[in-house]
Amino acid sequence: MQSSRHDFWAGLWGALPFCVVVAPYGIVFGVLAAESGLDILTATAFSMAVIAGAAQFTALSLMQDQAPVLIVIIVGLAVNLRMALYSATLATHLGAARFWTRAFVAYAILDHSFALADQKFQNEPDMSLSRKLGFYFGATSLVAVIWVVGTGFGAWLGAQIPDWLALDFAMPIAFIALVAPALRSLPHVSAAFTAATLSLLLAPVPYGLGLIISALVALLLGAEVERRMRGTS
Amino acid sequence: MSITTAELWFAIAGLAFGSWLLRFSFLGIIGNAELPEWITRHLRYTLVAVLPGIIAPLVFMPQATDGAFDLPRFSAALITLLVGVWRGNLLLAIGAGGVTLYSMLNFGF
Numbered sequence: 001m002q003s004s005r006h007d008f009w010a011g012l013w014g015a016l017p018f019c020v021v022v023a024p025y026g027i028v029f030g031v032l033a034a035e036s037g038l039d040i041l042t043a044t045a046f047s048m049a050v051i052a053g054a055a056q057f058t059a060l061s062l063m064q065d066q067a068p069v070l071i072v073i074i075v076g077l078a079v080n081l082r083m084a085l086y087s088a089t090l091a092t093h094l095g096a097a098r099f100w101t102r103a104f105v106a107y108a109i110l111d112h113s114f115a116l117a118d119q120k121f122q123n124e125p126d127m128s129l130s131r132k133l134g135f136y137f138g139a140t141s142l143v144a145v146i147w148v149v150g151t152g153f154g155a156w157l158g159a160q161i162p163d164w165l166a167l168d169f170a171m172p173i174a175f176i177a178l179v180a181p182a183l184r185s186l187p188h189v190s191a192a193f194t195a196a197t198l199s200l201l202l203a204p205v206p207y208g209l210g211l212i213i214s215a216l217v218a219l220l221l222g223a224e225v226e227r228r229m230r231g232t233s
Numbered sequence: 234m235s236i237t238t239a240e241l242w243f244a245i246a247g248l249a250f251g252s253w254l255l256r257f258s259f260l261g262i263i264g265n266a267e268l269p270e271w272i273t274r275h276l277r278y279t280l281v282a283v284l285p286g287i288i289a290p291l292v293f294m295p296q297a298t299d300g301a302f303d304l305p306r307f308s309a310a311l312i313t314l315l316v317g318v319w320r321g322n323l324l325l326a327i328g329a330g331g332v333t334l335y336s337m338l339n340f341g342f
Contacts, residue, residue, distance in 0.1 A: 017323045042241065049249035054287070059248055069240045073247035080252050082283050088259035089276040096265045106257035111287075115280050122277065163297070166338055169306050172291040173313050173334070177326035179284040180317025192281040199286035200293060214286040215279075222278035223271075 004134030007127075011116065011138025018112045019146050021174040024167045025053055026147045030154020031161060032057070036064055040155045047151035051110065051144050053171075055079040058208070079208040082215060086114040093121040094136065096129050105136065110147075113140035115178045186229065191222030305337035 026047065033043035050056055059076040067075075086109050094105055116139040121132055161167060183189050195218035202210030236244075268276075292310040294300040313330030320326070 014323075017327055021327070038241070042245075046245050049245055050252050052252055055248065055252065059244065063236050063241070063244065066236075069236070069244045069247075072244045073251060076244075076248045077251040077255065080255050083252065083255040084258045085276075085279050085283065087256050088263070088272075089279045091259045091263040092268055092273055092276060095260065095263050099261075102260045102264070103257060106260050107253055109256045111284065115284065118280055164338065166297065166306075166334060168295065168297045169291075169309065169334055172288050172306075173309060173327055173330040175284050175288050176292075176310055176313040177317045177323050177330065179281060179288070180314055180326055181321040181323075182281050183318050188278065188281045191278045192285040195282045196285040196289035199289050203290050203294065211283070211286045215282045218282035218286070219275050219278045222282060223275040226274060226277075 004128075004130040007131045007134035008138035011120075011135040011140075012142055013138075014116050014120075015113065015139045015143050017177070018143050018174060021170045022112075022143050022146050023150045024161075024165075025171055026150020027154035027157065028161060028167055029053065029056060029060075030151040031157060031159065032060055032154075033151065034155040034158040036060055038155065040152055043155035044148060044152040047148045050076075051108070051147055052080050052083070053147070054208070075207045078212075081208070081212050082111075083109055085215065085219075086111075089118055090114065090136075093117070093132055094129070097133060101133065105133070108137070108140040108144055110140055110143060111175070112178055113143060119182065187222045187226040190225050191218040194218040194221050305334055308337055309334035 029047065030043050033046065034040075038046070046056060055076040058079045059072050062072045062075060087106065090105065090109065094102065097105065113136065117132075117136045120135055120139075121127065127135070179192065183192055195214050198214035198217055199211055202214055204210070205213070288310070292307060293302060295303050295306050297303070297306075309330045312333040313326050316329040317323075317326035
């Protein structure tokens with residue numbers, strides 16, 4: 001039997017490409033936070049407590065627009081609604097873990113660590129729980145730390161990052177590379193295509209709710225295509 | 234920013250607790266319970282249903298160009314996707330996308 005320590009390193013290794021992407025993303029957030037008047041400690045605490053890039057960027061821009069605090073919280077959480085979907089999916093893999101372990105799994109759910117773990121667990125359903133946990137924490141821990149440290153560094157740096165680096169596009173490229181290997185069956189491709197098309201059509205819908213609607217429709221469609229394909233074969 | 238320090242920390246605390254609650258929701262409730270097949274069948278599509286929805290607007294309406302279509306960014310996304318589907322290798326796909334983006338941005342297309 002393989003040890004969970006081995007799986008921890010496998011997860012960490014799998015997540016290394018994301019460290020390269022998350023570092024500049026965290027720095028950009030830190031710089032923006034500093035520009036909005038947050039000091040290094042506050043900016044770092046923000047990233048450590050919330051660890052969710054999109055929601056943090058949204059909250060920060062709302063605060064700059066003088067939005068009431070409650071609106072900042074509600075809208076930021078709306079952007080994070082997808083985490084509940086990740087939670088349901090991870091529950092099918094890691095639900096048997098102890099309460100406090102699950103509480104910690106929850107704290108560290110990120111888009112990419114969810115993606116790595118979900119693909120791994122679907123490909124190897126026979127992994128034991130401790131091995132799955134090892135892989136999951138490997139896939140998420142270093143990236144989470146880099147996000148927090150990157151934020152602090154950006155807030156300390158405080159300077160604008162030159163446009164030619166095009167850092168805005170590091171994250172989309174990483175996400176595309178992450179989802180691409182999953183696009184190898186008709187149900188998956190139809191779900192992905194639906195999600196992309198709908199999210200473009202629903203882009204004007206505020207507070208990231210367009211993303212949630214497009215995700216739910218895509219999820220239903222993917223599962224339905226799978227069911228029909230199985231029915232005919 | 235005219236927000237007070239107390240308000241700022243309240244916002245951070247609210248976002249932190251709320252985000253954790255969203256992330257914990259189903260992990261906390263479902264725990265070890267066996268889910269029916271039709272639910273797990275839907276959950277298999279979570280990844281391909283969420284990520285493309287995040288990616289598509291960033292590719293077709295990049296923030297850096299104020300939402301205007303941008304050929305270098307679009308091409309980089311396309312190359313990343315093709316290499317990713319073809320080889321299934323994360324680093325290779327990211328590398329191919331990065332090379333495409335930088336060469337097109339810096340050698341003028």
